Amino acid sequence: xxxxxxxxxxxxxxxxxxxxxxxxxxxxxxxxxxxxxxxxxxxxxxxxxxxxxxxxxxxxxxxxxxxxxxxxxxxxxxxxxxxxxxxxxxxxxxxxxxxxxxxxxxxxxxxxxxxxxxxxxxxxxxxxxxxxxxxxxxxxxxxxxxxxx
Numbered sequence: 001x002x003x004x005x006x007x008x009x010x011x012x013x014x015x016x017x018x019x020x021x022x023x024x025x026x027x028x029x030x031x032x033x034x035x036x037x038x039x040x041x042x043x044x045x046x047x048x049x050x051x052x053x054x055x056x057x058x059x060x061x062x063x064x065x066x067x068x069x070x071x072x073x074x075x076x077x078x079x080x081x082x083x084x085x086x087x088x089x090x091x092x093x094x095x096x097x098x099x100x101x102x103x104x105x106x107x108x109x110x111x112x113x114x115x116x117x118x119x120x121x122x123x124x125x126x127x128x129x130x131x132x133x134x135x136x137x138x139x140x141x142x143x144x145x146x147x148x149x
Contacts, residue, residue, distance in 0.1 A: 004108040011071050012116045015064040019120050022060040023127050026053050030131055034138070046135050053131045057124035064120060065092045068113050075109075077102045092117030 030049055037045050068091065069084035078084035087100045091113040101107060 001108060004106070004112060007071070007075070007106075008109055008112040008116075011067060012112070014067060015116055015120060018064060018067075019060060019123050022056055023123055026056055026127055027130075030134075034134065050128075050131055050135065053128055057127060061092070061117075061120055061124060064117075065089050068092060068116075072102065072106075072109070075106055077106055088113065093121070094118055 030053060033045075033049055065088045066085060069078075069081060069088040072078050072084040072088060073081060078087070083100060087102070087110075089095075090097050090100070091110045094114045094117060096114070102110065
């Protein structure tokens with residue numbers, strides 16, 4: 001078990017750093033564009049901002065899945081990238097199909113990647129939730145202002 005943690009720790013750390021960077025960039029850009037368009041809230045702007053957050057976090061998660069797949073290739077568990085990527089996707093998304101499994105020696109990396117994946121998807125979900133709540137709050141404030149005599 002110790003060897004699994006030693007092998008997985010740098011990959012998990014890389015994924016955490018990558019997710020942290022993407023979340024920070026999304027938050028900063030989102031706030032900047034919301035401020036720039038303040039008072040001129042248009043539906044297209046809200047849609048564009050929400051889509052940007054979704055696409056950036058999805059791209060980040062796909063890159064992380066690919067990083068795990070590269071690790072599996074480096075360990076000799078797969079002969080080509082596509083099966084490694086598929087297996088990594090199943091682990092990262094906590095699907096657990098079991099149609100492709102790694103050797104007994106490295107099998108423990110699957111649950112470790114799943115723990116990493118659920119944390120990263122949780123961060124992506126919380127970022128998206130914050131953006132949606134901000135849009136709701138902004139629209140509610142605008143509607144309240146319009147309702148004032």
